[in-house]
Amino acid sequence: MAKPEGYKNRIELLQGTLDMLILQTLRWGPQHGYGIAQAIRAGSGEVLQVETGSLYPALHRLEKQSWIRSEWKSTEHNQRAKYYELTAAGRKHLAAEFDRWTQLSAAIAGLMEPKEQS
Amino acid sequence: MSIRDFLNRRDKDRELDEEIQAHLSMAIRDRIERGEDPREAERAACREFGNRALIQETTRNEWGWGWLEEFWHDARYAFRGMRSNPVFTAVAVSSLALGIGANTAIFTLVYAVLLRPLPVAHPEQLVELLQKYPGEPRGNGYWSERSVDHYRQHNHVFASITGMGIDNRAQLRIDSPESRFGVAEHVLNNYFVELGIRPALGRLIGPQDGKDNAVTVISWNLWASRFHNDPAVLGKTIHIDNKPMAIIGVTPREFAGMRIDAKTDVWIPANEVNGYNLIARLKPGVTLTQARAEMEQLFRFTIEERAARSTDPLVQQLRVEVEPCGTGFSKIRDRMGDPLTLLMAVVGVLLLLACVNVASMMLARGAARAREMALRLGLGASRGRLIRQALTEALLLSGAGTLAGAVVAWFGTGLLLRIIASGRPAERIQLEVGPEPPVLLFAAAVAMLTGLLFGLVPAWAALRSLPAFALRPSGRTSETRFSRYIGRALVTAQVALSVLLLGSGALFISHLLHLRSADLGFRRDHLLLVNLDPSIPGIRGEQLAQIYKQFLDRMNTIPGVRLASLSAPTPLHGAGASGFGTAEGVPQRFEERRRISISWVGPRYFETMNTPLLAGREFTLQDHSNPRIAIINSTVARHLFGDRDPLGKRITLDGVTGTREPSTYEIVGVAGDTNYMEIREKERRGIFLPAFRTGRVTAGTFLLRTDVDPESVTAAARRAVAEIAPTIPVTNITTLTEQIEATIVTERLMATLSGFFAVLGALLAGIGIYGLLAYTVARRTNEIGIRMALGATRAGVVSMIVKEALVIVGAGIAVGIPIALWGQTLAAKFLAEQMAVPVTSFFLGSLVILAVALLAAYFPAQRAAAVDPMESLRHE
Numbered sequence: 001m002a003k004p005e006g007y008k009n010r011i012e013l014l015q016g017t018l019d020m021l022i023l024q025t026l027r028w029g030p031q032h033g034y035g036i037a038q039a040i041r042a043g044s045g046e047v048l049q050v051e052t053g054s055l056y057p058a059l060h061r062l063e064k065q066s067w068i069r070s071e072w073k074s075t076e077h078n079q080r081a082k083y084y085e086l087t088a089a090g091r092k093h094l095a096a097e098f099d100r101w102t103q104l105s106a107a108i109a110g111l112m113e114p115k116e117q118s
Numbered sequence: 119m120s121i122r123d124f125l126n127r128r129d130k131d132r133e134l135d136e137e138i139q140a141h142l143s144m145a146i147r148d149r150i151e152r153g154e155d156p157r158e159a160e161r162a163a164c165r166e167f168g169n170r171a172l173i174q175e176t177t178r179n180e181w182g183w184g185w186l187e188e189f190w191h192d193a194r195y196a197f198r199g200m201r202s203n204p205v206f207t208a209v210a211v212s213s214l215a216l217g218i219g220a221n222t223a224i225f226t227l228v229y230a231v232l233l234r235p236l237p238v239a240h241p242e243q244l245v246e247l248l249q250k251y252p253g254e255p256r257g258n259g260y261w262s263e264r265s266v267d268h269y270r271q272h273n274h275v276f277a278s279i280t281g282m283g284i285d286n287r288a289q290l291r292i293d294s295p296e297s298r299f300g301v302a303e304h305v306l307n308n309y310f311v312e313l314g315i316r317p318a319l320g321r322l323i324g325p326q327d328g329k330d331n332a333v334t335v336i337s338w339n340l341w342a343s344r345f346h347n348d349p350a351v352l353g354k355t356i357h358i359d360n361k362p363m364a365i366i367g368v369t370p371r372e373f374a375g376m377r378i379d380a381k382t383d384v385w386i387p388a389n390e391v392n393g394y395n396l397i398a399r400l401k402p403g404v405t406l407t408q409a410r411a412e413m414e415q416l417f418r419f420t421i422e423e424r425a426a427r428s429t430d431p432l433v434q435q436l437r438v439e440v441e442p443c444g445t446g447f448s449k450i451r452d453r454m455g456d457p458l459t460l461l462m463a464v465v466g467v468l469l470l471l472a473c474v475n476v477a478s479m480m481l482a483r484g485a486a487r488a489r490e491m492a493l494r495l496g497l498g499a500s501r502g503r504l505i506r507q508a509l510t511e512a513l514l515l516s517g518a519g520t521l522a523g524a525v526v527a528w529f530g531t532g533l534l535l536r537i538i539a540s541g542r543p544a545e546r547i548q549l550e551v552g553p554e555p556p557v558l559l560f561a562a563a564v565a566m567l568t569g570l571l572f573g574l575v576p577a578w579a580a581l582r583s584l585p586a587f588a589l590r591p592s593g594r595t596s597e598t599r600f601s602r603y604i605g606r607a608l609v610t611a612q613v614a615l616s617v618l619l620l621g622s623g624a625l626f627i628s629h630l631l632h633l634r635s636a637d638l639g640f641r642r643d644h645l646l647l648v649n650l651d652p653s654i655p656g657i658r659g660e661q662l663a664q665i666y667k668q669f670l671d672r673m674n675t676i677p678g679v680r681l682a683s684l685s686a687p688t689p690l691h692g693a694g695a696s697g698f699g700t701a702e703g704v705p706q707r708f709e710e711r712r713r714i715s716i717s718w719v720g721p722r723y724f725e726t727m728n729t730p731l732l733a734g735r736e737f738t739l740q741d742h743s744n745p746r747i748a749i750i751n752s753t754v755a756r757h758l759f760g761d762r763d764p765l766g767k768r769i770t771l772d773g774v775t776g777t778r779e780p781s782t783y784e785i786v787g788v789a790g791d792t793n794y795m796e797i798r799e800k801e802r803r804g805i806f807l808p809a810f811r812t813g814r815v816t817a818g819t820f821l822l823r824t825d826v827d828p829e830s831v832t833a834a835a836r837r838a839v840a841e842i843a844p845t846i847p848v849t850n851i852t853t854l855t856e857q858i859e860a861t862i863v864t865e866r867l868m869a870t871l872s873g874f875f876a877v878l879g880a881l882l883a884g885i886g887i888y889g890l891l892a893y894t895v896a897r898r899t900n901e902i903g904i905r906m907a908l909g910a911t912r913a914g915v916v917s918m919i920v921k922e923a924l925v926i927v928g929a930g931i932a933v934g935i936p937i938a939l940w941g942q943t944l945a946a947k948f949l950a951e952q953m954a955v956p957v958t959s960f961f962l963g964s965l966v967i968l969a970v971a972l973l974a975a976y977f978p979a980q981r982a983a984a985v986d987p988m989e990s991l992r993h994e
Contacts, residue, residue: 033137034144052141052166053173056134060180077147081140082133 018050018058020101023086023094026068032081033059059084067093130181134174142167192510199511200518206483207515210476213882214519214568217472219526220465220875222561226531228458229560230378230551231450237372239314240399241444243277245409246376247396248439248448249420251432253800255452256439259284261394265420266306269396272416275409276398280305280312282376283391290383291357292344300340300383302358303375304391310335312399313376320352320367322385329389334363338371340383358384378446379549397443410440429698429773431709454538457864460945461871464622468875471615473568475882476515478608480573482893505574512573513566520565527561537870541863542692605890606926612886613930613967614937616879620963621938622945623869623876628959630869633862639792639802640689641728645854646828647688648673648820648835655845663815665843667739670720670820672838678826679834683727684720684809686818690858694795697774699750699805701758701767702782712801714754715794716774718809718816724749724789726823734765734787737808745811748783751791751804764788771805783807797861821854828853876963883930884970887923891978894922899985907987916979923975931964938963 025031025039036059037050062068067090073083086094142163149159167173200207235241247269250256261281270279288302303309310322322335334356345351355362363386375382376397388394400409417438425433441448491504531551538549652662666684673682687693696713700706721738724731732752741747748769755764764785772780783805791802809816824831832851839848859866895902902915938960 032140032144034141038148051168052138053168053176056138056173056177057180060177064180075144077144079140079143079147080136081144082137 016097017101018054019062020094020097021048021050022055022058022062022084023067023090023097026084026086026090027094030071030073030083030085032075032083034081036084062090066090127181131174131178134177138167138170138174188506189510192507193514195507196511196514200514203483206479207518209885210479210515211518211522213472213475213885214516214565215522215526216878217465217469218516218520218523218561218564218568219530220871221462221469221564222523222527222557223530223534224458224461224465224871225560226527226551226557227454227534227549228462229557230549231454231458233445233556234378235444236376236378236446237315237370238444242442243400243402244313244442244444245398245400245406245440246443246447247398247413248441250437250439252435252437256448258395258447258449259393261396261420262423263391263394264423266394266396268419269398269413269416273412275401275404275412277401278308278312279396279398280309281388281394281396282306282309282385283388283394284375284377284382285359286380288384289357289359291360293356297357301375301380303382303385304388305385306388306394309385312397315369315373317367318370319349320365322367322369323387327387329387331387332361332363333366333387334358335367335369335385336365337369337374337381337383339374339381341368356384358386374550376443376447377450379450381550395447398440406440406442413438413440429711430713431711454864457868461868463941464619464872464875467615467618468879469564469568471612471619471879471882473571474608474611474615475886476568477571478605478612478886479889480512481605481608482889505578509569509573513569516565516569519568520561523561523565534867534871537867538863540860540866542860605893609883609886609890609926610929610933612883613927613971614934616876616883616967616970617931617934617960617963618938618941619872619879620876620966621934621960622941623872623874624959624962625942625945626865626868626872630862630865633797633865636797638689638797638858639729639790642854642858644824644828645727646822646824646831646835647850647852647854647857648822648839648848649850649852650817650820650839650846651849652817652843652846654847655843657843657846658814660813662817663810663813665846666815666817667810668842669839672842673820673822673835676822676831676834676838678824678831679822680825681722681726681823683723683725683821683823684815684818685723685821686718686809686816688819688821688857689727689793689854690795690797690861691819692795692861695775697771697805699754699758699803700770700772701764702770703767704758706758712757712803713773714771714803714805716771717794717804717806718818719806720809720818723806723821726821727792728823729792730790732788732790733763734785736787737806737810739810741808742810743812745808746781746783747786747808749787749789749806750785751789751802751806753791753801753803754805755788757803769805797858880966880970883967884974887926887971888974888977890926891919891923891975892981895919895978895982898982902982902985903987903989906985912983915982915985919979919982920972920975923971927968927971931967935960935964 021040022036025036025043031039033052033055037052037055040048040050059068059070063070063084066087068084069087070082070084072080075081145163145166146156146159149163150156154162164170236244238244246258247261248256248258249260266279266281269276273279282303282305285302285304287299289297290300290302291297305323307323307325307327311324315322317335318338319341320335323333327333336351336356341347341351345354351365351368354365356365357363363384369385376395398409400406414437417436420438421433421436424436445451494504495501535549535551652658652665657665670682670684673679676682687695695716697716698711699714719737722736723729724736731749734749737747737749750758750764750769758764758769759767765788767785768782769785770780770782774781789804789806792804793799793802794804809818820835822828822831822835835851836848839846902910906912906915942960
């Protein structure tokens with residue numbers, strides 16, 4: 001399926017990263033799938049796009065691992081939607097993931113932009 | 119995710135659908151709010167969302183039921199395969215159903231009779247004490263109270279001994295004036311304590327209950343059927359043998375006494391029981407051998423006690439046996455255990471045959487599908503995945519077979535119980551059988567094993583074929599030598615197994631026929647037995663004798679009746695009387711004393727029975743005034759008188775069942791030997807006394823020798839009784855044939871079942887041979903075409919196919935006969951007597967399977983002969 005032209009500048013996310021971003025998004029409160037996608041897109045200045053094909057499997061995977069839980073609620077427009085919410089375990093997992101990511105990105109940054117040659 | 123989630127996955131699917139729908143709605147709304155045209159907004163949102171079905175699919179995968187989904191797909195695929203090949207499916211499922219059903223039905227019985235532990239505490243410690251005369255079945259139930267006391271005081275091997283007398287015809291009267299017969303146990307007061315039974319209600323008979331305590335414990339069944347499980351039953355009075363007894367408790371539902379073939383209704387404290395059944399509990403650590411050794415010592419006491427009261431020399435040869443009875447008293451096991459074990463072996467063979475049959479059919483189908491398998495392998499399916507697919511198909515088949523088999527088992531068990539229940543009234547078995555968990559487990563295990571067995575062979579064979587070969591344009595090369603070898607081996611095995619089944623079927627059937635045609639000393643067909651009960655109106659003495667004479671006269675005039683007489687007991691009824699006979703003036707050593715069976719018979723009895731009268735005369739009604747006469751049979755004549763003429767001599771009977779006084783009779787006749795109690799009697803010693811004597815008659819059963827079907831004069835016989843003495847009820851009318859059939863229930867069971875299994879086996883083997891040959895012909899169509907093009911005749915082609923069939927049958931017979939002979943020697947150990955020539959029966963079995971094979975080869979051979987060379991080569 002050909003992708004619409006408008007999306008070609010956006011970066012697709014690796015699975016582990018997507019999980020972390022979803023958890024991060026949910027730190028600010030319960031949110032439904034559409035809202036999470038919008039939040040990541042907006043929060044990244046339209047750079048990061050979340051494929052629904054990755055988003056929903058990720059949400060169901062996280063829920064299965066009890067890092068998030070879900071509940072059906074109404075939106076402000078009276079639309080029924082499934083809201084996801086961070087659990088205590090999810091919070092802990094997010095912290096650990098964030099640490100790992102920080103280390104990893106520091107390491108990659110170190111490799112990619114060497115500050116001084118020894 | 120749990121299995122509950124799996125079962126709710128329709129709901130989860132719907133929820134996911136809704137979740138995605140909500141996503142789309144929100145996206146569209148946002149776009150509209152941003153000012154897009156509604157239709158354009160919807161299209162854009164959908165485009166942005168992507169492939170909805172695929173996203174749902176990948177999301178569902180996260181739920182973690184992948185393998186279940188896969189199984190579901192495999193099952194659906196297999197199911198479609200089964201539907202598209204209905205003949206294969208029908209044959210496979212029905213042969214499995216018969217195999218599994220027959221095994222389950224027989225195992226249900228085996229379990230109930232041989233294996234099911236009684237619901238008592240530590241059943242494995244329980245033993246029963248039995249007495250055995252040489253050459254007779256052993257029995258519990260003849261122990262005296264003094265023996266019980268002696269064993270209790272002197273043994274070192276039993277933790278406890280308890281016992282009971284069993285009254286199978288106790289009169290029970292509950293709430294109403296009518297009474298009915300029930301089973302009462304007169305128990306020693308440690309009975310319930312030692313068995314470890316806890317009451318369902320109230321209390322049980324215990325050490326505090328004396329012999330005279332008028333209390334009773336009733337069974338759950340009685341409580342439910344007569345008292346509707348009312349707890350207020352405690353303290354109520356019921357009458358047992360006309361004695362009032364207060365109900366003190368109810369036994370738990372699962373306990374109905376120590377016998378598995380009968381249910382006890384009431385338990386009362388033992389008081390003057392004249393024959394106890396004894397149960398003992400082994401001390402921890404004491405072995406059966408130790409207990410037997412000690413009991414043999416202690417048993418001297420009982421022998422001496424018995425010898426003091428008996429004139430039977432055989433008392434000295436009495437033996438004691440100690441037998442485990444945690445699964446109930448051994449009597450029914452002694453009678454049914456060996457036949458059931460044999461039957462289990464026979465149905466085991468049948469199931470094996472069914473499995474082999476299905477395996478060979480699946481192999482043939484697997485070969486036909488080798489291309490499909492190869493294609494799937496070539497497209498990247500893993501071997502494991504394909505094996506799983508094959509196993510799923512096999513399990514689905516065996517699952518369907520099990521379900522159908524459960525139905526077969528249901529009816530089969532009913533049929534078995536009906537055959538068993540056609541025995542003599544006193545030996546009738548009331549088995550409680552039902553779908554017990556172990557039985558169902560057994561069926562399930564058999565089914566699974568079957569599935570694995572015949573699922574793996576074809577899968578393995580298919581995978582051994584190389585994709586490159588299989589995908590060649592001519593698919594026929596796809597069959598490997600390996601799978602052809604397996605195919606022939608399987609059909610050979612089928613033939614061998616069915617030879618086994620046919621042989622055993624022929625064996626048991628010929629054994630039954632042999633029993634049916636055995637010379638019993640009288641003619642068994644065309645004889646009606648009419649049994650009355652004059653004790654109910656209370657007619658007796660001279661009055662009864664007059665009425666019985668009228669009966670005889672009237673019955674002699676019934677059209678179709680050639681001759682009528684009277685006898686008590688009737689042959690092979692299962693009851694009897696006996697005494698010791700001494701010839702006047704002939705000294706007899708004590709050890710030579712033997713029991714002689716006594717029958718009281720009416721005038722012209724021997725003529726009615728078609729028993730030859732060797733010397734002297736029959737009884738007549740004129741003997742009325744001279745009752746001290748007897749007719750002896752030829753064995754007694756030889757035993758007591760040797761070569762001398764017994765006519766006019768005197769014989770004295772003593773030790774007669776039920777009487778004390780010896781009495782002397784003048785011998786007026788000598789008759790041929792006849793069977794008395796059993797169809798198999800080694801020694802037939804008999805004496806006949808007149809039924810009509812001064813002022814009285816021994817009220818026996820009327821015997822009507824008919825020229826017509828004996829059943830057809832039943833109504834006339836009833837009418838005759840009703841006209842002469844309407845108050846005397848006819849209790850039972852049967853034929854002598856039926857009465858004899860009732861004594862050979864086990865043999866009939868074995869013959870019926872093994873005969874049925876033999877037919878099934880031959881049928882299955884026939885299908886197997888047919889399948890193999892049909893497949894061979896299909897596979898070799900072009901080869902046959904070439905042969906014919908090169909000048910082979912049709913007869914030559916036919917003989918080629920038939921030869922293949924003969925080779926397989928020959929191999930099967932060659933394998934089957936030695937196994938069958940080995941099995942026969944094994945069976946002979948089980949069966950009391952040598953059965954009819956086994957070689958003949960296996961020869962017969964081989965002939966049958968040969969005929970079946972030729973029949974099965976006929977159609978494929980026809981097809982082969984009809985091959986058109988041109989057509990077949992175009993096929994290529």
